Amino acid sequence: MSKIKISVIPGDGIGQEVVPETLKVLDTLAEIHGGVSFQYETHPWSCEYYLEHGIMMPTDGMARLHQTDAIYLGAVGNPKLVPDHVSLWGLLIKIRRECEQVINIRPAQYIEGVTSPLAEPNNFDFIVVRENSEGEYSEVGGRIHSGEDAIAIQNAVFTRKATERTIRYAFELAQKRKGRVTSATKSNGIVHSMPFWDEVFQEVANTYPEIETESNHIDALAAFFVSKPQHFDVVVASNLFGDILTDLGAAIMGSIGIAPAANINLNGKYPSMFEPVHGSAPDIIGKGIANPIGQLWTAKMMLDHLGFEELGSMLFRAIKETIGEGIKTRDLGGSANMKEVIDHIIGKLRLYSK
Known part of the structure; x- marks a missing residue:
């Protein structure tokens, strides 16, 4: 059996709600496949972590990430707590640079049921x-002078x-x-x-x-x-x-809430990182209505990258059929909450395996 180690960083805002729920989908896929298991190492690195520790991630954080096969990220940022340039350069961009994730790929396609x-x-x-x-x-760059003579x-x-x-x-x-x-x-x-x-x-x-x-x-x-x-x-x-x-x-x-992204390491020395395009959406934190599709599509890209294209295709089929049947969150014009969407997708995956 293949044991895949995944660093999980829920991050800020809705990432803390969506990421743990989407791990249930990955576990369902592993159960269906039978030849793979996912082992998660979850890290609480976020703006809240920064307020407590003065840094976005611990000094040994990168070394811990390097020991896993992939990085599964939720959302980074909460400008009410920490300036964006601090949170991004202290976590997201730091990981991209130090894991040599030199390529970013983002798909876009029309999905039936999304207007x-x-x-x-x-x-x-x-x-x-x-x-x-x-x-x-x-x-590379800098600033000199001030006032009307300021130069950037x-x-x-x-x-x-x-x-x-x-x-x-x-x-x-x-x-x-x-x-x-x-x-x-x-x-x-x-x-x-x-x-x-x-x-x-x-x-x-x-x-x-x-x-x-x-x-x-x-x-x-x-x-x-x-x-x-x-x-x-x-x-x-x-x-x-x-x-x-x-x-x-x-x-x-039709919605940034469904868009995924992958940050790819090409030389095999370090893990690649997978993240949805959407932000932390502080206005809907705790309401249970966040759209999980962006995170799940991100998981599909991670599965493809790890060599489990069949599972990735199965997941994407379940995502599209779920949306097509009208099981979608409010931002897409539906009435389902986050958990209902995820449960429906899991149900479809189990149905496929029968």
Whole structure:
């Protein structure tokens, strides 16, 4: 039997409610499979932990994460308690950087039963591959002077190594999907980093002659996500552009509450991390109405990454059928609470196994 060790970080807000319940779904899948078991090490690292200890995670926290196969994260942040830049850089971004999670992937697709704001969603199904380690989110820069003479400098850093591995990952992914890669650029306005990005993209594209390619400026691409989302398959983007596009992808699905994400380590030295796109939603904490779909779709991505694609497909089928039958939370126009949605999904998984 395969024993998979998972670091569980419920985090803040609704993460503390949703994550423990979704572990029941993973356990049901393990029971159905019979050849795998999930062992959880749960960490209370959060803004509340910060208020008590002065840090978002203990000094040996990273070493403990490194000893597991995957990291399953809920939500990070509660600006009423801790400034966002403290909570994010002390936990989420720290894990991404120190576990060398250099790729971020976020799928977006039309799901029957979720009302898209698009008049004609046309069953879109695409995935955004985002560079996750540098680019516009580098820490290079600083401030000098004050008052009317104040200057803030933020340097975007693009290395060939990171740029090429991100783009190559997108092409490898496209080979398993519909065979099209779209590059997000802005080389008509950002005159150094984006032409460099375009050059690397073309070099990589030349080694995948069977893959259809195109390059769109980020402003036009954002518009195309709305006007023709069905056109896209795999979209590859820099750190900032990918961040923006993936929130737009969640929006055209109909709710950021269903959107998942994966932070991928490529070298196998450290675990990858899986998290929903939504935040901690402090306005609905304790009400039991949080939407668990984003967290469950995240679990599906984790299962796929760990090599249990059959279980991941089974889970996603149960998610889509549950939504399609109208069992959904209020944010999706339903009347079910979080536990009712999860129980329905578990029931479907058990039905599949009979």
